Amino acid sequence: MLNWYPYGEHAPFYYGLEQGIFEEHGIDLKIEPGQGAAKTTQAVGSGEVHFGWADTPVVLGNIDNGVAVKSVGVFLQTTPSAVQYFSDSGITDASDLAGLTIATTAGDAPTTTFPLFLDAAGLDLDDVTQQNIDAAGKNSALVSGKVDALVGFAHDQSPIIAAESGKSMASISYADVGLNFFSNGLITSTAQIAADPRVVQAMTDATSASFTAARDDPQGAVASMAGRDPQIADSPVLLEQWQSTIDLLSTDNSNGKVPGTNAEEDWINSITVLADAGIIDTGGAVENYYDASFRPST
Known part of the structure; x- marks a missing residue:
């Protein structure tokens, strides 16, 4: 489940589906539009969907409120x-x-x-x-x-x-x-992690590979979104959205790594910023929010 109806940031999922990347990793992917990061996070936590794409501040706030999910990789590492x-x-x-x-x-x-x-x-x-x-x-x-x-x-x-x-x-x-914190990324439920960690790793790897492929072929990535949703924007808008997203995929700590590779320093910084803003509780540990064992291997 996406965080919203499809826009340019989501091109890698459609491109990865079209190019068979998810299939190669053993994932039979169905992409559903979302109605906001909170609803997506709660849908993942309740088991309504296996994975979600959601804004990290919202995810962390929901975790503090008892929603049983974890981030398995933030992809937009510079805030939009x-x-x-x-x-x-x-x-x-x-x-x-x-x-x-x-x-x-x-x-x-x-x-x-x-x-x-x-x-x-x-x-x-x-x-x-x-x-x-x-x-x-x-x-x-x-x-x-x-x-x-x-x-x-x-x-x-x-x-x-x-x-x-x-x-x-x-x-x-x-x-x-000088104010940065993590944004959108891949989440799953703690129940899914316990039940089948191999699927979680496969999904993380496939998503990372799809982002790499879409970054290398922006035009093709955007073309794969055509007709996917009645609310979808025109191709020039989608292309600009996706190209702007590419600039957000890393920080100085993760530059040169495959998409979805998170640095602990960036997690600590994000937690500090979000706690200072009152979005999450103070004193939270990285492992409360992020399962680093599913770092993408592609």
Whole structure:
């Protein structure tokens, strides 16, 4: 189960299915759209699906609340969280956000960590006005001029907004101001790990191999998504989304490794950031959230 309906970030799953990569690893894969990372995480924990693709802050918060899942590999290791705006807005750096109205969505990871972004950028929380808007409405709020910018995932939202508005987009990533934490990755239930760890390893390896293949053939990866979902974006948007995703697949600690290879230092950093933001409990150990025994071997 994906975290949302299919967008460019998900191209590797469809490409891996089309190219027989999952089959080669003994996986008969069915891809289902999601309705948010929380619902995906809970579906995995309840055994409704075997594996999920979900945002790490949401996964970790659910684990703290008793949902019996584990991460078996984060793939988006540089956060896509960013403040996004039109290129002609006059915003050139974080200091220009002072005095602006910014769309946020209560409870999601980019919004919950937004105060940490402001602090890292040298701004106070009251330097900006936050307008709480549901996730589905933020794009239109920016396009209609109701807000000056929005907080969310730039690799997903900015290409869509640019296509809808005909205007170019720009953004300031949280990582640009030195704030980074893990984002989307592969999860499974603790019951699945106990019942058949070989399948978990095979799924992790197949996903890693599919990401490698899709990274090497972006056009082919995006083409494999055609007709897969009625809500899917046009190919140019999907391609931009996937190419932007490629830039998020590693950190300095995992650079040069196959996709899905996680460094313990990055896990520790992510746990610290998310605890500081109040998303997860303080003092959590890496092994509470991540099973390192399924490191991809491809």
